[in-house]
Amino acid sequence: MKRVALLGMPNTGKSTLFNRLTGAHAKVGNWPGLTVELLNARLIVGDQVVRMVDLPGIYDLNGYSDDERVVTQFLDTQPPDLIIFVLNTSQYERQLNLLSQVMAKGIPMMLVLNMVDEASAMGIHVDVDALSRKLQMPIHFLSAKYGQGVERLQPAMRQAFVDVRGKPYLPELAEVEQAFSESINVPAQASHATTEKLDKVLLHPVLGLPIFFAVMLLLFQGVFTIGKPLQDGATWLLSEFRLMALEPLFAHLPVVMQGLLLDGIYNGLSTVASFVPLIVLFFLFMGIVEDTGYLSRAAFLMDALMAKFGLDGRSFVMLLMGFGCNVPALMGTRVIRSKGLRYLTMLTIPFSLCSARMQVFVFLIAALFTAEQAPWVLFSLYVMSIVMSIVTSLIFKRQYVNNDAFILEMPPYRFPTVRQMALTGWQEVRHFLNRATRFIVIGVVMIWVLTNFPQGVEPGSIDSWAGQLGNWLQPIFQPIGINAELTIALLFGFIAKEIVIGSLAVIYGQEGAALVQTITQQITWVQAYSFMLFVLIYTPCVSTIATIRKETKSVGFTVLSVAWPLLAAWLVTWTFYKTATALIG
Amino acid sequence: MAINVEGELKKRFFALGLKEGSHVRVLRRAKFGGPMHLRVGTSELILRIKEASCICLATPLTSA
Numbered sequence: 001m002k003r004v005a006l007l008g009m010p011n012t013g014k015s016t017l018f019n020r021l022t023g024a025h026a027k028v029g030n031w032p033g034l035t036v037e038l039l040n041a042r043l044i045v046g047d048q049v050v051r052m053v054d055l056p057g058i059y060d061l062n063g064y065s066d067d068e069r070v071v072t073q074f075l076d077t078q079p080p081d082l083i084i085f086v087l088n089t090s091q092y093e094r095q096l097n098l099l100s101q102v103m104a105k106g107i108p109m110m111l112v113l114n115m116v117d118e119a120s121a122m123g124i125h126v127d128v129d130a131l132s133r134k135l136q137m138p139i140h141f142l143s144a145k146y147g148q149g150v151e152r153l154q155p156a157m158r159q160a161f162v163d164v165r166g167k168p169y170l171p172e173l174a175e176v177e178q179a180f181s182e183s184i185n186v187p188a189q190a191s192h193a194t195t196e197k198l199d200k201v202l203l204h205p206v207l208g209l210p211i212f213f214a215v216m217l218l219l220f221q222g223v224f225t226i227g228k229p230l231q232d233g234a235t236w237l238l239s240e241f242r243l244m245a246l247e248p249l250f251a252h253l254p255v256v257m258q259g260l261l262l263d264g265i266y267n268g269l270s271t272v273a274s275f276v277p278l279i280v281l282f283f284l285f286m287g288i289v290e291d292t293g294y295l296s297r298a299a300f301l302m303d304a305l306m307a308k309f310g311l312d313g314r315s316f317v318m319l320l321m322g323f324g325c326n327v328p329a330l331m332g333t334r335v336i337r338s339k340g341l342r343y344l345t346m347l348t349i350p351f352s353l354c355s356a357r358m359q360v361f362v363f364l365i366a367a368l369f370t371a372e373q374a375p376w377v378l379f380s381l382y383v384m385s386i387v388m389s390i391v392t393s394l395i396f397k398r399q400y401v402n403n404d405a406f407i408l409e410m411p412p413y414r415f416p417t418v419r420q421m422a423l424t425g426w427q428e429v430r431h432f433l434n435r436a437t438r439f440i441v442i443g444v445v446m447i448w449v450l451t452n453f454p455q456g457v458e459p460g461s462i463d464s465w466a467g468q469l470g471n472w473l474q475p476i477f478q479p480i481g482i483n484a485e486l487t488i489a490l491l492f493g494f495i496a497k498e499i500v501i502g503s504l505a506v507i508y509g510q511e512g513a514a515l516v517q518t519i520t521q522q523i524t525w526v527q528a529y530s531f532m533l534f535v536l537i538y539t540p541c542v543s544t545i546a547t548i549r550k551e552t553k554s555v556g557f558t559v560l561s562v563a564w565p566l567l568a569a570w571l572v573t574w575t576f577y578k579t580a581t582a583l584i585g
Numbered sequence: 586m587a588i589n590v591e592g593e594l595k596k597r598f599f600a601l602g603l604k605e606g607s608h609v610r611v612l613r614r615a616k617f618g619g620p621m622h623l624r625v626g627t628s629e630l631i632l633r634i635k636e637a638s639c640i641c642l643a644t645p646l647t648s649a
Contacts, residue, residue: 009600059600064593091628094602122627186627195629205616300631304619313620313631337593405594405636406620409601410629 002050002161003078004043007071007102008086009095010057010335011411013114015039017086017144018054019423021153038074046158053080056334061101066334075105082160083109084153089119089126089141092180100176103135106168110160111139112153117146118412123187134179136169145417192412202294208301216320219289220382223282224375230277231362238270239512260448263459267511268444268502269436275359275501280428282355286324287424291416295320299408309390310397312406315345319389322352325431326540330547338404346548347400347561348392350540353385356497360535363501367516368528377529381536388537388568435496439542443492443499447506450488460485460507480570481530481577483523490534496541526584530577537569594636602628609640 008014022041040053055074056067075083085102087095092113103109113119113126132139138156142149171179202211246266250258289295298320299313306316314336322329329349336342353361361381365374416424450466457463462471462484469491470484477487485507493500505511508518523531539545539562549558598604602625612622612629620631 060596063596091602091626093626094600094628097599199612199622203613203615203622205613208615296631300615300620300622303631303633304615304617307633405597406631406633407597407601407636408620408631410622410631412629 002045002048002082003080004050004052004082004084004157005074005080006052006054006084006086008057009059009088009098011409012057012086012088012095013144014057014086015054016420017084017112017114017150018052019420020144020147020150022052038070045154045161048161050157058098060098063337065337075102075107079105079107081108082157083107084112084157085109086112086114086144088115089113089184090115090122090124090186092184093177096176096180097173100171100173103176104170106170108160108163108165108168109137110153110156111135111137112144113139113141114144116141116143116148118192122192125185127183131179131183134183135171135176145414145420195412198413199297202297203300208297212298212301215289215294219285221375223278223285227278227281230281231274234274234277235512238274242266242270242511256452259452259459260445263509264444264448264452264506265441267505267509267515268447268499269440271363271505271511271515272359272436272440272498272502273432275362275498276429276432278362279355279359279432280425282358283324283428284421284425286321287421288416290321291414291420293411293413296408296410300410303406309393310341310344310400310402311348311393312341312402312404313408314406315341315348318345318349319352319386322349322354324355326350326352326354326544327547330544330551333551336404338402340400341402341404343552343557344393344396344400344402346551346557347396347564348389350544350548350561350565351385351388351392351537353382353536354497354540357535357540360493360497360500361532363504364519364528364532367519368523368525381532384533384572385536388572392564392568435498439496440498440502443495444502444506447488447492447499447503451507451509459509466507476570479577480534480573481527481581482534482573483527486523486527486531490531490538493535494539494542496543497535500535526577526580529580530573533573533576534569537572538565594639598639601630602626603630603640609642 006014006018018039018041022043038053038055040051043050043052053074055071058065058068058071060068061072061075062068083102083105085099087099099111111132113128119126126141128139128141138160140149140152140156142152144150202208204211242262246262250261253261295317299317302316303313306312315333318329318332321332326349329352330346333342333345333349336345358378361378365377369377447466450469451460451464453465454463461467466488467484470487473487473491474484477483477490482490485504488507489500489503492503504519505515508515508522510518519528545558545562548561549555552558603609607625610624612624614621615631618634620633621637622629622631623637
């Protein structure tokens, strides 16, 4: 199979082009011979199947960041049949060094001059034919974002595979620079006028930070205002589906099978599934903020403050990304070159209140607090999440010292297209389905077995296996207000937080409104808040642990990243529970 | 403009368009000793004062 690699600097639209070419079929997977995961997809080019890989965006082939090492290793150990080098046209000058480094590898290449839309708006003119002759490679001037000119890439790739190559052209940097300066015409005053105007406001010395926090608050508010009715609708639909379709369908099955399918798998899964609209919306909004380039501004605004905690602006951005999902945020730390700073950031990310934990909180808060209290309770948990990150970095900053320079690119503001947003939403749904089949089904089935056996016991009662296990662990959890049922949920929540609400449905053998009512009767708000604190602070999921292990290749660090949050979770919850019960009396 | 850096940092400056002879404009500085926001050619970047102090300007800087 022919292999094509996309290569370029960050913010050149490389991944947008990858998505444009491969559709939504890409998957992150291990690449043979490399220990890190690369985004890749199969693609039909003419009459053959081609594997296309999206290499991480890098600045220099001879750099020392993990991303740069990955790319160099990839090119040296398994050279692809074709490299498509993506260049952001309006900032071409500073990308030529990387281009000439890659050309020196002697691998067949094709050059994509991306962002024709921005370049045209700035009055930049390119003589593509002349440049192509001088660099001796096919060149395409296109816009990956709007799709303009992308259709020419497929035939060009096919042509590149059959072209007989002579001696590879290995120019010096000066030759490449000359070829460009002779073929590209950039007006003297080229700049992004809109970006300048927006930055005047958004990076305002006094208003910048308040505006940033207002934007984040608005984002969360928007997610719940739009998402809550959708979630209620989904809950209702899923309950009706059980009543109208599943119960009659399974009526003839043995009682045990009915229990497993309906009270086990269906209740568990549907409770989790009802949150999908909320989660998709959340990632959609986060995706928009990310794609616009506002996160780099957040790094600028927050860097001075983060420096006091031993972190930097990039760490802050990763913590924000962690609010979506901790796993990509952990992988995002690869751009940090200082091992100390990278490890410290990785230690703080798991405290970011990710969307899976948000589900647990939204669910329990709706059950135990009034509509007026609810937003404040959730807000307090987000505050707690940030406090835990800060406390952790303050404790560990002497062990993990930052010696990295802080230099970051500020891309111009860009607004994602509807197509890009739809892709983000779809990827989230797929991600959920993936987790659902891998962890959640297995988790809820195991919980159902534990709560319904040995045979003949009252489901979820103290005599069931789950009840016995919960009881056995009570010496640890009782002092922090967590009862036997909730202990079981916590135990399985270690695998993935989605299992927590799924397991509550299974443990109580109910779903929808009935489940909420039962929980309201069984636990007090203090117990619920203790439980939420524990869920917030202890290990987010096994995927996070696996990612930390893979990224650091250090068992010791991985153990620390599990043990410290567990200890912290217990201490914080204990303090809260004792104080709250003492105050209430 | 001259740059007094070596090795790894020089490469990163270079990759972001900062090299000897290029024109730099300071757009703004963050509060509380935070980073500087610069424009070099058509690119913009932010860097901490520690790194910015490696850059020597031949002509007085124009502040926005």
